[in-house]
Amino acid sequence: MYQSKWRSLTNHIILILGSLFMIMPVWIAFASSTHTREFLFQNGLQFMPGGHFFDNYGKILFDQSATKGRVTALQMLFNSMVLGLGFAIGKVIISMMAAYAIVYFRFRLAMPLFWVIFATLLLPLEVRIVPSYEVVAKLGLLNSYTGLILPLIASATGTFFFRQFYRSVPDELLEAARLDGAGPWRFFIDILVPLSVTMIAAIFIIMFVVGWNQYLWPLLMTTDDQLYTIVIGIKQVYNSLYEGGQIPQFPKAFALTIMASIPPVLVVVIFQRMFIRGLVETEK
Amino acid sequence: MKRVQFGHSPVPYLFVAPQIIIIAIFFLWPAAQAVHQSFLLEDAFGMSSQFVWFRNFNDVLSSPSWLKSAGFTVVFSSLVAVLSIAISLFLAVRADEVIRGAKVYKTLLMWGYAVAPPVAGLLGIMLFNPLMGDLYILFNKMGLDFNHIQNGNDATFVVVLIAVWKQVSVNFIFFLSGLQGIPKSVTEAATLDCKSAGRRFWTITFPLLAPTTFFLMVINLTYAFFETFGIIDVSTKGAPGGSTATLVYKVYVDGFLGADMGGSSAQSVLLMIMVSVLTVFQFRFIERKIHY
Amino acid sequence: MFRKTLMAAAALFAMANTASAATEITWWHAMDGALGDVVNHIADDFNKSQSEYKVVPINKGGYEDTMTAGIAAFRAKNQPNIIQIFDAGAATIINAKGAVYPVQDLLEKYGTGFDINDYIPGVRYFYADSKGKMIGMPFNSSTPLLYFNKDALAKAGIQNPPKTWQEFEEMAPKLKAAGYEGFAESHSPWIFFENFMSRHNLQMATANNGYDSTDVKILYNNDDLKNHWKKMKEWKDEGYFGYYGRAWGANQDAFLHQKAAMWLGSSGSFGGLRKSATFDFGTSTLPYWKGVGDAPKSTFIGGASLFAFSGHSDEQNKGVAAFFEFLTKPETQYYWHKETGYVPVTTAAYELAKKDGYYKESPDAEVGIQQLSEEGGKWTKGYRLGFYVQIREVIYNEVDKMMNGEETVDQAFDVIETESNKLLVRFHDTYSN
Numbered sequence A: 001m002y003q004s005k006w007r008s009l010t011n012h013i014i015l016i017l018g019s020l021f022m023i024m025p026v027w028i029a030f031a032s033s034t035h036t037r038e039f040l041f042q043n044g045l046q047f048m049p050g051g052h053f054f055d056n057y058g059k060i061l062f063d064q065s066a067t068k069g070r071v072t073a074l075q076m077l078f079n080s081m082v083l084g085l086g087f088a089i090g091k092v093i094i095s096m097m098a099a100y101a102i103v104y105f106r107f108r109l110a111m112p113l114f115w116v117i118f119a120t121l122l123l124p125l126e127v128r129i130v131p132s133y134e135v136v137a138k139l140g141l142l143n144s145y146t147g148l149i150l151p152l153i154a155s156a157t158g159t160f161f162f163r164q165f166y167r168s169v170p171d172e173l174l175e176a177a178r179l180d181g182a183g184p185w186r187f188f189i190d191i192l193v194p195l196s197v198t199m200i201a202a203i204f205i206i207m208f209v210v211g212w213n214q215y216l217w218p219l220l221m222t223t224d225d226q227l228y229t230i231v232i233g234i235k236q237v238y239n240s241l242y243e244g245g246q247i248p249q250f251p252k253a254f255a256l257t258i259m260a261s262i263p264p265v266l267v268v269v270i271f272q273r274m275f276i277r278g279l280v281e282t283e284k
Numbered sequence B: 001m002k003r004v005q006f007g008h009s010p011v012p013y014l015f016v017a018p019q020i021i022i023i024a025i026f027f028l029w030p031a032a033q034a035v036h037q038s039f040l041l042e043d044a045f046g047m048s049s050q051f052v053w054f055r056n057f058n059d060v061l062s063s064p065s066w067l068k069s070a071g072f073t074v075v076f077s078s079l080v081a082v083l084s085i086a087i088s089l090f091l092a093v094r095a096d097e098v099i100r101g102a103k104v105y106k107t108l109l110m111w112g113y114a115v116a117p118p119v120a121g122l123l124g125i126m127l128f129n130p131l132m133g134d135l136y137i138l139f140n141k142m143g144l145d146f147n148h149i150q151n152g153n154d155a156t157f158v159v160v161l162i163a164v165w166k167q168v169s170v171n172f173i174f175f176l177s178g179l180q181g182i183p184k185s186v187t188e189a190a191t192l193d194c195k196s197a198g199r200r201f202w203t204i205t206f207p208l209l210a211p212t213t214f215f216l217m218v219i220n221l222t223y224a225f226f227e228t229f230g231i232i233d234v235s236t237k238g239a240p241g242g243s244t245a246t247l248v249y250k251v252y253v254d255g256f257l258g259a260d261m262g263g264s265s266a267q268s269v270l271l272m273i274m275v276s277v278l279t280v281f282q283f284r285f286i287e288r289k290i291h292y
Numbered sequence C: 001m002f003r004k005t006l007m008a009a010a011a012l013f014a015m016a017n018t019a020s021a022a023t024e025i026t027w028w029h030a031m032d033g034a035l036g037d038v039v040n041h042i043a044d045d046f047n048k049s050q051s052e053y054k055v056v057p058i059n060k061g062g063y064e065d066t067m068t069a070g071i072a073a074f075r076a077k078n079q080p081n082i083i084q085i086f087d088a089g090a091a092t093i094i095n096a097k098g099a100v101y102p103v104q105d106l107l108e109k110y111g112t113g114f115d116i117n118d119y120i121p122g123v124r125y126f127y128a129d130s131k132g133k134m135i136g137m138p139f140n141s142s143t144p145l146l147y148f149n150k151d152a153l154a155k156a157g158i159q160n161p162p163k164t165w166q167e168f169e170e171m172a173p174k175l176k177a178a179g180y181e182g183f184a185e186s187h188s189p190w191i192f193f194e195n196f197m198s199r200h201n202l203q204m205a206t207a208n209n210g211y212d213s214t215d216v217k218i219l220y221n222n223d224d225l226k227n228h229w230k231k232m233k234e235w236k237d238e239g240y241f242g243y244y245g246r247a248w249g250a251n252q253d254a255f256l257h258q259k260a261a262m263w264l265g266s267s268g269s270f271g272g273l274r275k276s277a278t279f280d281f282g283t284s285t286l287p288y289w290k291g292v293g294d295a296p297k298s299t300f301i302g303g304a305s306l307f308a309f310s311g312h313s314d315e316q317n318k319g320v321a322a323f324f325e326f327l328t329k330p331e332t333q334y335y336w337h338k339e340t341g342y343v344p345v346t347t348a349a350y351e352l353a354k355k356d357g358y359y360k361e362s363p364d365a366e367v368g369i370q371q372l373s374e375e376g377g378k379w380t381k382g383y384r385l386g387f388y389v390q391i392r393e394v395i396y397n398e399v400d401k402m403m404n405g406e407e408t409v410d411q412a413f414d415v416i417e418t419e420s421n422k423l424l425v426r427f428h429d430t431y432s433n
Helices: A005-032 A037-043 A053-062 A073-104 A110-119 A125-138 A145-153 A157-168 A171-179 A184-195 A197-212 A216-221 A230-238 A250-270 A272-283 B011-037 B055-061 B064-097 B102-114 B117-127 B134-141 B152-180 B184-193 B197-227 B229-234 B247-257 B261-290 C002-019 C033-049 C063-075 C087-095 C103-110 C150-155 C165-177 C188-199 C223-238 C248-256 C267-276 C314-328 C330-340 C347-355 C363-373 C388-403 C409-431
Strands: B040-042 B049-051 C023-029 C053-059 C082-086 C137-140 C144-149 C181-185 C260-266 C281-284 C304-309
Touching (some): A005 A250, A005 B064, A005 B102, A037 A250, A053 A073, A073 A145, A073 A184, A073 A197, A073 A230, A125 A145, A125 A216, A125 B261, A125 C063, A145 A216, A157 A197, A157 A272, A171 A184, A184 B011, A197 A250, A197 A272, A216 A230, A216 C063, A230 A250, A230 B117, A250 A272, A250 B102, A272 B102, A272 B152, B011 B040, B040 B055, B055 B261, B064 B102, B064 B197, B064 B247, B064 C409, B102 B152, B117 B134, B117 B152, B117 B229, B184 B197, B197 B229, B197 B261, B247 C388, C023 C314, C033 C053, C033 C267, C033 C314, C053 C314, C063 C087, C082 C087, C087 C409, C103 C304, C103 C314, C137 C314, C144 C150, C144 C188, C144 C363, C150 C260, C165 C181, C165 C223, C181 C188, C188 C223, C188 C388, C223 C388, C248 C260, C260 C267, C267 C363, C304 C314, C314 C330
Parallel strands (some): C023 C053, C023 C082
Antiparallel strands (some): B040 B049, C082 C304, C137 C304, C144 C260
16 A cells, blocks of 8 residues: 555654553553652652552552551452453343344244333433432342342343344354254354354453443442442542541552553453454444 | 244243343332432432422423533533544544554553543543642643633533543544455555545545444443543532533432432433433434444 | 352351341441541440440441432431431431431430530530430531641741731731732631621521521522622632632642642641641631621531431440440540541530640640630521532532632622522422421
């Protein structure tokens, strides 16, 4: 392809600037997280890392009193992991099954049920959060991983992903399977699931990130700080009540920010190909 | 629907059951309660309540601060959508052209997808901290008289910037795969036809990307409506003077912090109507695209 | 594998919960950072002092978050035993008939009795109903104070911090010349609306400041308060007053960074500031306008109080009563006062602090309680206004607009009046039946 030297150079310059735009804030956060709060408070945000990396991160990971309440960042990371994985696993299984029923079966309630599922896309959790809380509480699920995860699964995005995918699966497959005498269950397990592996992986990755990054729901429904996720932890540390008159805990907030971002970013970067495929193919 | 399907049997019900049960308990039940509550005046603790017809809707729609927030939400969402799409399209076109280091650039530009909105909000607002924030200090050294704490436009700039930063990655991924999906023969022919890269982009590439762009428009608007809650909540909290409060943030402030159950339910129902329109729009478009 | 991990985790939680035989009393509060540490310390002390009950304090975020969580939990019949509710939220919880067990009844029934006169005058009636029965127990009671940077004042050649705003006007140019903004303030609604009214003994709302009825109108739209804000705007434009928005911290930071020579904040900030300020500072009472109302009168008691939710067993209520009695013990109060700067709520604790020589050692710590013990007036007992959290929100917004010139002071106060009264009507209609 024809490409002038000049064009190539500007391409690189633009892309480098774009990358810096993305990375700078996180770098500054990291560098600033390795200083003492007094230093940061007096000297502003930092570009160069300081000497308190192990001190700050160690404290926040293992020392309960370093965060608010009585929970370590390690516990919060564990909770986020449970939320991310539970959300992703639950969503993949449930939506695969539902999409299978909708695409591959003729049954009387198919249309009404399809519309019920579709309706969940209309009303994000943010706008029905107090009644959701009441329901979860009535079922005795407050402060449980189940109560944290299940209401989030009640949205149908995953079902639509799989619906789209199944519809792109050639009809001949089912015809052939039926000639072989395969029933619905065998067709699902032996043919459709293996065929969907990349799709499952892709959606799993996306859902893990979505679950990990949940904010408002965990904020309201966890009344036990042992269940705080790391994203909530950030708000708790950052929003510390100033009436106490202390120097703000910016390095700790930054350290939490970095720790909250590493797992999902790593997942997305490592499984880049699958992730991109999942994102682009499903949302189209 | 599929041409070939399994016939009538109870099997499909078993397969949809888990999804439907979860939706019934955790979606339909609470959503119905939200609608019900929007017609009630009820004290926060649920000790007494009365049916008031459309009183709550009336109060919401006649409140200047709600209308202001609705106006801001529209401006904010449009700005976020247009800017993040423009920036990421620009970057994607360049990333599509480079040969050396293409993979590295791609990785460097796409990881932002995984960052939680409140994290982005915190990073952003710290950079604009009046006493320690680099960007705040830089802008004022440049003589811009920048003050997002008092000036509504400056504050809008800050939240838009944060929201765009968070959203560039997703759009970038879509545009890049869209660009890579354009057949080589088309690009080569285009290169022969017109030498100017700019003209080539507008006459050939952009029209080919139009469906993606349109789709991203909807995605970005939905994002700006709902997912930016975390950004607003840790950055401006709607200040100054409520000029950066999105509608979702307002539901949160009035309903949860202010303990006005009926009022916030009415706001939720209004939001629900708006999202429905957006979603139906999006869904129709997706459905149509399938037939391509 | 994952399942197993989950189940193991769940089992661990279950064990942790059943292992303790003592009756568990949950306490949701909004105290974090160093304040949270002190809260935990007090709970631990109580738990060690006896074996029947175990108080478990849980931080639920800020004041608003805590109240929200409490409301949601109550509606779901999952309420904690004790919840900390801040001044602006008092009307919401007190007007919801039956949601809380009035502390006075609780202590009379389950404790060793109750005498309202044990409490210092300023806090007696703030969380009481219209008949004077105490509903919530004052806990972290704070009052707005003036903090001043001694070095800054010395540099500007000023001997004493201003007692009145007239005095401040005279010294502001000197501070400016010395390179300082005169002052910054955290929390405009609290300091320059509610406490402005109290300090000058002005009526804040009809119906006895809202104590007598929910059918009430706000009285903020008056010349005294408007003139003050006209001055504030003037001072801001002159560089005598630094406005850093509505965030508490940003304004406090300006003081800590020595940009502002003085700062109006909470007496509860004293303990923390002592650790974080790199300069010598002192405290003084909230300035007033000489000749306005009949200033100076005492300020409102701010901060928050503890409410006992209804719907718990006798056994647990007994535990709550026991804990409340522990909290009001002079020793506990003194410890809380010393560690945090919040004022002691009982006279016995105040006496203990005096006897112990605490105020000789650090006289600044006494300013808050002195201010609350100043002569009271007809309108200094408190206020009880519904949806006051949203009213504060309106005030915050209008202050922003006054300061950035989007609206004139008169316009802003018109908005404050109409919007607040709309909210009050809504509250009345919601709660009066």
